[in-house]
Amino acid sequence: MDEENRCLVSDLGRVRYEEAWELQKQLVELRLRNIIPDTLLLLEHFPVITCGRQKNWKNILVSQEDLQKEGIQFFLTERGGDVTYHGPGQLVGYPIVRLANRYPKLRDYLNVLEQLIIEVLADYQLKGERRTGHPGIWTKQGKIAFLGIAVRDFKVAYHGFAFNINPRMKDFKLINPCGMRDLKVTSLSQIVKKKIEIEKVKVKIKHYFSQLFGAKIQGIDLPALRHLVDRSFPNGHYEN
Amino acid sequence: MYPSELKYVDSHQWVKLDGDIGTIGITHYGQKQLGEIIFVELPPVGKAIQQKDLLAVVESSKAAYDVPSPLSGEITQANSQLEEDPSLINRDPHGEGWIVKIRVSSPEELQGLLNAQDYQKLTGE
Secondary structure, three states, X not given: OOHHHXXXXXXXXXXXXXXXXXXXXXXXXXXXXOOOOEEEEEEEEOOEXXXXXXXXXXXXXXXXXXXXXXXXXXXXXXXXXXXXXXOOOXXXXXXXXXXXXXXXXXXXXXXXXXXXXXXXXXXXXXOOEEEOOEEXXXXXXXXXXXXXXXEEOXXXXXXXXXXXXXXXXXXXXHEOHHHOOOOOEOOHHHHHOOOOOHHHHHHHHHHHHHHHHOOEXXXXXXXXXXXXXXXXXXXXXXXX | OOOXXXXXXXXXXXXEEEOOEEEEEEOHHHHHHHOOOOEEEOOOXXXXXXXXXXXXXXXXXXEEEEEEOOOOEEEEEEOOHHHHOOOHHHHOXXXXXXXXXXXXXXXXXXXXXXXXXXXXXXXXX
């Protein structure tokens, strides 16, 4: 079995942030030990604001109490990038990828993730653009996709991308997304002026992911993924 | 390219030993992989660290890299220059861009580290 060309893809549906986070960390361990090939998780989160390593609290514009009142969770994470928002209607992708020889430079890996979004936008006759010095994808109407990555042992990347399909746009006003004040944020549905189903976008993401990463996709459902994890960590301990 | 008096690990860190104090940093290959480093999170002085534990975090372009410790010991110094000037790691990775100094607690761990030649082979440079 040629591990280099195989990629597991799991659609988690709508999950709590901490659930997907825990799963990511477990999968990173398995990837480091080559127990699994590269794996892509596709999902939506319940409303949540997350901060990267730099802990730029000032980019959250409301108090913790206000967040709680709105039913929005908050997490401090180990990814790069600044403050961001996730919620239903935003397609989140967490590729767990061994960088190694394929992506000797971080920029190469980010380029591929950006290209993924560009390809999907092209299917909607939209032009996604990069901005030098600011990873992510922009359209004329604003920023539409966000990147935030973490890397373990300089070997395995996790966290990933967030692509606005039809999220609750007003929630972005609670933060300075990516630490940028007055950043214009948009969504696919907002631009094309009709509701785009996230399920249709997932199909495109899988297709272009397979193409760009040169990988044969193998679908795996969440229970099977969990079984794989439980089997590898029988005592529940996976941290080094 | 890779100073012969340093020891290396395959996660792209280097160690320089001076008595029982080890200076640790990221290698030239490691910093190249990262691109311009914009943020460094240093550990507190006095922290006890095991081999492979999280030593520091460096960030570049939306990616945060956990830097694992090549050795076990106690942090005696952290390079605070990096808080003002994180890209020092890019400019002088084996010198001024050092990240921490530790008092080595298990010198036998040094046996498992790579020499300059083997590390260079690993990077394929």
